[in-house]
Amino acid sequence: MSAATSFADLLGGDLSVVVAGAEAAGKRAVAAEQYGAALKSAPALDAWTGAASDKARALVDAMAAHSDAVAVQARSLVGPLLDYATRGEALKAAAQSLVHEAAAHGYQIGPDGSITAAAPQKGLYARAIAKQLADKTGGLLVQDKHNSQNLARAIHAALNPDSGKAGH
Numbered sequence: 001m002s003a004a005t006s007f008a009d010l011l012g013g014d015l016s017v018v019v020a021g022a023e024a025a026g027k028r029a030v031a032a033e034q035y036g037a038a039l040k041s042a043p044a045l046d047a048w049t050g051a052a053s054d055k056a057r058a059l060v061d062a063m064a065a066h067s068d069a070v071a072v073q074a075r076s077l078v079g080p081l082l083d084y085a086t087r088g089e090a091l092k093a094a095a096q097s098l099v100h101e102a103a104a105h106g107y108q109i110g111p112d113g114s115i116t117a118a119a120p121q122k123g124l125y126a127r128a129i130a131k132q133l134a135d136k137t138g139g140l141l142v143q144d145k146h147n148s149q150n151l152a153r154a155i156h157a158a159l160n161p162d163s164g165k166a167g168h
Contacts, residue, residue: 006111006113007095007109007110007111007112007113007137007140007141008111008112010091010092010140010141010144011096013088013092015084015085015088015089015092018081018084018085018088019081019082019085021077022077022078022081022082022085025074025075025077025078025081026074026075026078028070028071029070029071029072029074029075030071032067032068032070033067033068033071035067036063036065036067036068036071037064039060039063039064039067040060040061040064042060045057045060072161073158073159073161076154076157076158077154077155077158079154080154080155080158081151083151084148084150084151087143087147088144088147091140091143091144091147094140095137095140098136101136102115102133103118105129105133106119106121107129107130109133109137113134113137113141114134115130115133115134115137117130
């Protein structure tokens with residue numbers, strides 16, 4: 001589920017793709033680590049001597065370092081992706097509960113999060129309920145926005161590991 005732009009998005013989002021992405025990132029991290037380790041321990045390089053062997057070792061070292069960096073990057077995404085999915089599912093459940101609460105009071109929550117009465121309602125109590133529902137709906141959308149922003153920051157940090165360091 002991407003950042004919900006509406007209440008309908010919050011209700012209908014499919015977070016299984018985010019969980020699958022986290023699982024794929026975890027597998028990618030393991031594969032990259034194994035590849036880097038295999039490069040570093042290649043027995044053919046041990047006995048090879050000469051200028052070409054030095055260049056080959058340098059290339060293998062660079063490839064292994066790149067593979068290690070890919071592993072770190074992929075692994076750094078797993079937790080944030082799973083956190084996003086977990087929080088997203090909790091927000092989705094809260095949104096579904098809010099739809100039921102609204103219906104119990106004779107209101108509907110529109111796709112954009114607007115609150116409308118299923119039948120004309122009057123009085124302070126009706127206005128208070130409508131405001132309470134609107135506040136809760138708005139609160140869920142704000143929480144979803146924060147959840148999306150947290151994931152975006154984590155992705156940015158994973159893709160730009162030096163961006164948080166002084167002087168960068």
